[in-house]
Amino acid sequence: xxxxxxxxxxxxxxxxxxxxxxxxxxxxxxxxxxxxxxxxxxxxxxxxxxxxxxxxxxxxxxxxxxxxxxxxxxxxxxxxxxxxxxxxxxxxxxxxxxxxxxxxxxxxxxxxxxxxxxxxxxxxxxxxxxxxxxxxxxxxxxxxxxxxxxxxxxxxxxxxxxxxxxxxxxxxxxxxxxxxxxxxxxxxxxxxxxxx
Amino acid sequence: xxxxxxxxxxxxxxxxxxxxxxxxxxxxxxxxxxxxxxxxxxxxxxxxxxxxxxxxxxxxxxxxxxxxxxxxxxxxxxxxxxxxxxxxxxxxxxxxxxxxxxxxxxxxxxxxxxxxxxxxxxxxxxxxxxxxxxxxxxxxxxxxxxxxxxxxxxxxxxxxxxxxxxxxxxxxxxxxxxxxxxxxxxxxxxxxxxxxxxxxxxxxxxxxxxxxxxxxxxxxxxxxxxxxxxxxxxxxxxxxxxxxxxxxxxxxxxx
Numbered sequence: 001x002x003x004x005x006x007x008x009x010x011x012x013x014x015x016x017x018x019x020x021x022x023x024x025x026x027x028x029x030x031x032x033x034x035x036x037x038x039x040x041x042x043x044x045x046x047x048x049x050x051x052x053x054x055x056x057x058x059x060x061x062x063x064x065x066x067x068x069x070x071x072x073x074x075x076x077x078x079x080x081x082x083x084x085x086x087x088x089x090x091x092x093x094x095x096x097x098x099x100x101x102x103x104x105x106x107x108x109x110x111x112x113x114x115x116x117x118x119x120x121x122x123x124x125x126x127x128x129x130x131x132x133x134x135x136x137x138x139x140x141x142x143x144x145x146x147x148x149x150x151x152x153x154x155x156x157x158x159x160x161x162x163x164x165x166x167x168x169x170x171x172x173x174x175x176x177x178x179x180x181x182x183x184x185x186x187x188x189x190x191x192x193x194x195x196x
Numbered sequence: 197x198x199x200x201x202x203x204x205x206x207x208x209x210x211x212x213x214x215x216x217x218x219x220x221x222x223x224x225x226x227x228x229x230x231x232x233x234x235x236x237x238x239x240x241x242x243x244x245x246x247x248x249x250x251x252x253x254x255x256x257x258x259x260x261x262x263x264x265x266x267x268x269x270x271x272x273x274x275x276x277x278x279x280x281x282x283x284x285x286x287x288x289x290x291x292x293x294x295x296x297x298x299x300x301x302x303x304x305x306x307x308x309x310x311x312x313x314x315x316x317x318x319x320x321x322x323x324x325x326x327x328x329x330x331x332x333x334x335x336x337x338x339x340x341x342x343x344x345x346x347x348x349x350x351x352x353x354x355x356x357x358x359x360x361x362x363x364x365x366x367x368x369x370x371x372x373x374x375x376x377x378x379x380x381x382x383x384x385x386x387x388x389x390x391x392x393x394x395x396x397x398x399x400x401x402x403x404x405x406x407x408x409x410x411x412x413x414x415x416x417x418x419x420x421x422x423x424x425x426x427x428x429x430x431x432x433x434x435x436x437x438x439x440x441x442x443x444x445x446x447x448x449x450x451x
Contacts, residue, residue, distance in 0.1 A: 032341065035339075036340040054443060058444060058446075059253065061446065062257075065256070143267060143450060144335075145415070146268065146450070
């Protein structure tokens with residue numbers, strides 16, 4: 001009997017497509033940010049994508065379709081298959097604190113890939129929600145006149161820009177942790193590519 | 197006016213040539229892009245053929261034009277603000293420096309009208325000022341990301357297009373400007389009730405740095421789609437492009 005796959009093919013595909021789309025969005029987004037920085041710093045041009053503002057905008061507004069379409073497929077299949085609640089729920093603050101304590105002491109178990117610990121659940125659900133915030137705030141920055149409800153929800157054009165930036169920073173923070181954890185537990189990288 | 201424009205051109209040509217030197221030409225921007233950072237690190241070599249990557253990105257940009265035209269609601273108004281929220285001083289922004297702003301003589305000035313219009317007579321400033329005027333306080337959003345609130349007054353552009361007997365079923369309205377700038381917009385946006393042929397800023401005659409004698413103020417588009425120092429307006433079905441659009445910026449650039 002074949003070993004069952006921890007991650008179905010659609011999940012592995014959407015994960016890696018998302019990773020690539022996020023890489024392009026972030027790298028081109030940094031270049032766009034540099035054209036008119038919100039805060040008192042800018043990103044080194046050498047780690048940005050697009051060469052100049054127009055090039056960065058072309059990349060950003062092309063990769064956004066990949067990010068959004070892939071995100072819709074991910075969410076639809078996740079909920080249709082029941083995987084989302086199975087994997088991420090229940091999620092209690094108590095369990096997060098307990099597992100966070102265990103992680104800090106280096107005693108958090110990773111032996112069962114079929115079950116995420118509470119910290120993982122929180123981190124992954126956070127990444128999903130953060131991407132939703134990035135897409136919605138991005139819609140306001142892109143078309144603030146055409147999405148009046150969203151615009152008011154984010155407090156206007158200028159503050160939607162700030163939210164878009166902070167959500168990007170949070171996603172980059174998540175990614176740094178995520179990559180570090182995958183490096184610490186290399187088995188997870190195999191699971192996300194081969195499926196088992 | 198003719199002489200003025202020629203005098204401007206002689207200097208401007210040299211200055212523009214100097215400016216163009218460090219700035220990347222249109223076909224260069226992706227070549228630079230693809231050798232940079234992230235993506236090439238991942239693959240250790242050039243990820244994709246640069247010419248075809250550029251072609252795909254331009255294709256997607258054309259597709260994004262269509263999506264934006266579809267999203268654009270001719271009846272949806274850009275938000276307006278109280279005068280107390282006007283950004284002071286309102287930022288100057290152009291492809292040249294403030295000391296290169298063209299000085300235009302009001303008296304000999306004529307606005308030329310061309311293309312698919314019935315009445316091609318050139319307009320003097322007093323003629324334009326005699327048309328019904330309206331003003332509005334709206335947010336100017338720059339393609340760079342910053343925004344500022346200002347108050348523009350002038351002739352509703354849809355009224356003007358109807359007055360000159362423009363073919364309102366044409367696709368584009370193009371603008372060529374005294375600062376050698378050019379741009380073009382879709383007819384739906386040209387007919388939007390907030391699109392103004394602006395002759396004043398903040399209650400006074402439009403100052404040179406904001407586009408004297410007139411600019412097109414479009415609160416439903418990014419700043420670079422709002423041409424200043426307009427010399428000629430033409431209605432056409434042939435895609436006219438524009439100064440920044442020809443260099444890779446998205447044509448529709450709605451907001």
